[in-house]
Amino acid sequence: MRVAVASNFAAPMNALAAAYEAQSGHQLLISSASSGKFFAQIRQGAPYHLFFSADQDKPLALEQMQLTASGTRSTYAHGTLALWSRFAAPTATTLQSLAQNPTQKVALANPKFAPYGMAAKQVLQHLGLDHTRAQWVLGENVAQSYQFAYSGNVAFGFVSYSQVKSGNGFYWLPPKDWYTPIRQDVVLLKTAQNNPAARGFLAYIQTPPAREIIQFWGYEVPDN
CATH class of the missing domain: 3.40.190.10 (Periplasmic binding protein-like II)
Incomplete structure (x- = not known):
């Protein structure tokens, strides 16, 4: 399973991947870069399965381009x-x-x-x-x-x-009312809509153990 993750979330992603791999037996191949770079690559057909962006706009745009699996976009973290x-x-x-x-x-x-x-x-x-x-x-x-x-x-x-x-x-930490909230969205790409490992990881990040990992790394997690 190939995961594209925004660079700010690379460390917690490594921790989440290790925990998921241990319980599922699946292997994650993680790439870290700017959300903008991944957005451009995915539009050009890069073979990622999941995209963890640092914002909401790029996953939403991919959804509007019909490059994502229906109903899979969600907010996984609020950044600081x-x-x-x-x-x-x-x-x-x-x-x-x-x-x-x-x-x-x-x-x-x-x-x-x-x-x-x-x-x-x-x-x-x-x-x-x-x-x-x-x-x-x-x-x-x-x-x-x-x-x-x-x-x-x-x-x-x-x-x-x-x-x-x-x-x-x-x-x-600058006061949060000085900048627009950083809501970070994940989306399953259309090419992976039948990939059980990718769908399993998407479900895993909503579980209490995964949410604890995300919070440990300094993020807020949205209500389920």
Whole structure:
């Protein structure tokens, strides 16, 4: 079973896959990248069975293109944006310093393609920092945004809370009313509508053990 998963959800997906494989005997082949990249690949016929996006728009668009199995789209997690640094605890004031220091930079996923990047852009706009765009270092996804900040090439970066909640460094969680809720949808692709392993995994992620794994990694889970 081939699973395409948004980069922000790669770590919890590995944990979910291990648990599902142990109880089912099925094997998952996991690919991680930006949701936008997977969306383009699936439109071009890439042979994935399940698509775990970082947003709702792309699974919905695939559904409208009749590329998905009917009635399989659902929200599997609600994401949380974090501002992370290796060196010091960031805050809203840290972001506001961009306006006073034109050499300072902040990493974020490209808002055109990545939902967490769009959320980061909205936080910056909420703080009146739209004019600092020349100081934004854009990654393809939140994994690359994290890499930019981890390398020290930028002082801090916007990432997914799940990437940093149990690791090194320091983070700050912007208020959730500063950005559009990050609702992450999964969909079974039409080419896999008769695949028992894929349908089984889609059912598994709704079970209490799977929901506990998702919550452990810093996500909220919707009501069944």
